[in-house]
Amino acid sequence: xxxxxxxMSHPDVTQSSSQQFLLAAVKGEEQIQVRHxxxxxxxxxxxxxxxxxxxxxxxxxxxxxxxxxFYWYQCPSVMKQWMDEVLMLNLSQKNKMxxxxxxVTVGTKSDRxxxxxxxxxxxxxxxxxxxxxxxQLGWEYQTPFVIYQFQYLxxxxxxxxxxxxxYYLENGSHxxxxxxxxxxxxxxxxENTHTQQVREWIVELKQEREELVMMLSEMGNEADGx
Amino acid sequence: xxxxxxxMSHPDVTQSSSQQFLLAAVKGEEQIQVRHxxxxxxxxxxxxxxxxxxxxxxxxxxxxxxxxxFYWYQCPSVMKQWMDEVLMLNLSQKNKMxxxxxxVTVGTKSDRxxxxxxxxxxxxxxxxxxxxxxxQLGWEYQTPFVIYQFQYLxxxxxxxxxxxxxYYLENGSHxxxxxxxxxxxxxxxxENTHTQQVREWIVELKQEREELVMMLSEMGNEADGx
Numbered sequence: 001x002x003x004x005x006x007x008m009s010h011p012d013v014t015q016s017s018s019q020q021f022l023l024a025a026v027k028g029e030e031q032i033q034v035r036h037x038x039x040x041x042x043x044x045x046x047x048x049x050x051x052x053x054x055x056x057x058x059x060x061x062x063x064x065x066x067x068x069x070f071y072w073y074q075c076p077s078v079m080k081q082w083m084d085e086v087l088m089l090n091l092s093q094k095n096k097m098x099x100x101x102x103x104v105t106v107g108t109k110s111d112r113x114x115x116x117x118x119x120x121x122x123x124x125x126x127x128x129x130x131x132x133x134x135x136q137l138g139w140e141y142q143t144p145f146v147i148y149q150f151q152y153l154x155x156x157x158x159x160x161x162x163x164x165x166x167y168y169l170e171n172g173s174h175x176x177x178x179x180x181x182x183x184x185x186x187x188x189x190x191e192n193t194h195t196q197q198v199r200e201w202i203v204e205l206k207q208e209r210e211e212l213v214m215m216l217s218e219m220g221n222e223a224d225g226x
Numbered sequence: 227x228x229x230x231x232x233x234m235s236h237p238d239v240t241q242s243s244s245q246q247f248l249l250a251a252v253k254g255e256e257q258i259q260v261r262h263x264x265x266x267x268x269x270x271x272x273x274x275x276x277x278x279x280x281x282x283x284x285x286x287x288x289x290x291x292x293x294x295x296f297y298w299y300q301c302p303s304v305m306k307q308w309m310d311e312v313l314m315l316n317l318s319q320k321n322k323m324x325x326x327x328x329x330v331t332v333g334t335k336s337d338r339x340x341x342x343x344x345x346x347x348x349x350x351x352x353x354x355x356x357x358x359x360x361x362q363l364g365w366e367y368q369t370p371f372v373i374y375q376f377q378y379l380x381x382x383x384x385x386x387x388x389x390x391x392x393y394y395l396e397n398g399s400h401x402x403x404x405x406x407x408x409x410x411x412x413x414x415x416x417e418n419t420h421t422q423q424v425r426e427w428i429v430e431l432k433q434e435r436e437e438l439v440m441m442l443s444e445m446g447n448e449a450d451g452x
Contacts, residue, residue: 011310071306071309071310072306072309072310072313072355072359073354073355073358073359074300074306074309074355075306076306076310077303077304077306077307077309077310078303080297080298080300080301080302080306083297083298083300083303084237084297084298084302084303087298118361118362119358119361119362120357120358120361121354121357121358125351125354126354126355126358128299128347128351128352128354129298129299129300129352129355131346131347132299132345132346132347132352133298133299135344135345135346136344136345
């Protein structure tokens with residue numbers, strides 16, 4: 001089973017509706033481990049991370065996800081501290097290729113993130129330091145998963161986000177064309193393991209199942225093209 | 227007089243030969259203020275910065291320089307913490323335009339920082355988050371001042387670095403063509419205010435003065451072109 005490790009940083013995670021939503025989405029998923037860095041430091045009663053433990057978690061994972069709010073176009077300081085203390089060049093040389101993804105929440109509209117927008121650069125360009133890190137560590141960089149203005153998403157958009165997010169955690173940015181098939185296969189499991197809110201969304205998603213099945217059968221082998 | 231504020235972060239600054247060199251270079255310069263962030267937190271006996279004080283320092287400065295070693299293609303975590311705690315969008319709206327520069331020390335060779343190199347991206351692209359920050363705050367971004375592999379520089383190269391660095395702190399990335407003239411004008415002052423090591427370099431630089439004067443007179447008005 002593919003193991004996904006989410007390294008998450010948020011200085012006030014209980015007050016973050018987006019992070020709470022994402023945490024609810026993975027609750028009960030055995031193959032996904034979440035490490036909230038601020039909580040780890042608090043629990044340790046230390047200013048520093050346990051490098052040995054953190055590196056062991058990285059070694060075990062097949063897919064490593066950094067999940068954080070975008071503060072000044074970078075991760076929060078505690079995640080940077082984790083990077084500075086834990087990461088090292090020969091971390092994963094003896095293991096098979098790891099996949100490395102970014103889940104980033106952005107408080108402003110996506111149209112600022114373009115040449116000519118007030119930020120002036122696309123988000124993939126702003127995330128280059130993480131891509132360079134992947135290059136140096138020999139990790140396979142995945143297309144970043146970007147969530148703009150979570151607080152303004154409709155319920156329908158949140159349902160779609162839930163599916164996209166879970167798919168990204170289990171499959172990276174590969175095979176996005178297979179997403180709807182995957183969702184149908186996974187639905188039964190989710191119903192048993194998730195929180196009430198997530199289950200309610202899934203019930204609604206199931207109502208769309210017939211529609212999806214029809215769409216998929218119409219598309220057939222053309223599915224790889226969209 | 228133009229005021230330059232250097233916000234500097236290094237977790238072990240006394241052991242850093244490059245940071246000690248740069249600190250020696252600005253010692254005694256009245257118009258340049260250095261704030262070493264790790265020392266500030268230690269002196270405060272706090273985990274957090276004094277936002278009011280830090281913002282006041284920013285308000286007073288005409289030129290703001292972030293100076294740091296490149297750790298995983300970003301600043302160290304304490305500088306990120308300073309950014310997260312201190313910076314805010316309307317910080318400098320009432321003041322005249324500020325210039326914003328980056329002085330970054332890099333431990334590896336410059337040829338890694340290209341497409342096809344092991345890092346895979348140029349350093350200016352990796353520094354885009356700081357450029358985006360300048361865009362958002364309304365600060366004028368200066369060409370980053372990058373120091374590769376300080377420990378392997380020859381004495382001659384360090385002399386040149388000293389001049390280039392001081393010039394950058396006082397003039398930003400503008401008017402680099404005027405640098406030699408500026409150096410000659412400033413030499414007399416440096417002799418009285420700097421440490422023994424810096425004075426020794428300046429003595430050597432003065433020996434090159436005749437040569438420079440000759441070069442400048444030959445170049446005349448063509449100086450803007452190089």
